[in-house]
Amino acid sequence: MKILVINGPNLNMLGSRDKSQYGSLSLKEIEKMILEEAKKLKIGVSFFQSNEEGKIVTKIQQASNYDGIIINAGAYTHTSIAIRDALEIFNKPVIEVHLSNIFAREPFRHNSYISSIAKGVIAGFKENSYVLAIRALYQILNNK
Numbered sequence: 597m598k599i600l601v602i603n604g605p606n607l608n609m610l611g612s613r614d615k616s617q618y619g620s621l622s623l624k625e626i627e628k629m630i631l632e633e634a635k636k637l638k639i640g641v642s643f644f645q646s647n648e649e650g651k652i653v654t655k656i657q658q659a660s661n662y663d664g665i666i667i668n669a670g671a672y673t674h675t676s677i678a679i680r681d682a683l684e685i686f687n688k689p690v691i692e693v694h695l696s697n698i699f700a701r702e703p704f705r706h707n708s709y710i711s712s713i714a715k716g717v718i719a720g721f722k723e724n725s726y727v728l729a730i731r732a733l734y735q736i737l738n739n740k
């Protein structure tokens with residue numbers, strides 16, 4: 597079992613972003629947490645981060661060898677039909693993740709183009725959102 601974790605724009609800046617929304621860990625530290633959970637579940641995991649919408653679309657198009665995707669598309673969540681369409685073509689389980697609770701924030705963050713094609717959405721648990729997402733994906737892939 598092999599999954600891809602995608603992080604979108606400005607998530608490479610974690611650690612220097614608003615800690616009350618995003619926590620204090622860097623992306624590298626979060627990836628380490630994810631890797632530890634993946635090891636426990638015996639899941640292979642790859643990471644991809646980009647600030648560019650097209651690069652994220654291309655990465656998703658090339659992800660057919662993965663069993664599932666966990667994606668935090670950052671601000672593109674609220675704007676990108678292209679990322680949504682690429683995930684729909686992927687046609688395997690997708691979990692949408694956010695560090696912050698986007699529904700408790702500004703109205704422009706309440707809409708997600710990704711949610712309608714995702715198996716589920718995990719938002720508001722800071723770095724733990726990713727750990728919860730990998731557990732959820734594990735259960736989906738094992739039909740539990």
Ligand code: DQA
Pocket residue numbers: 605606607668669670671672673693694695696697698705
């Ligand atoms: C985010 C929420 C988005 O609204 C924001 O643009 C981000 C991060 C989150 O993880 O909480 O960059 O996706």
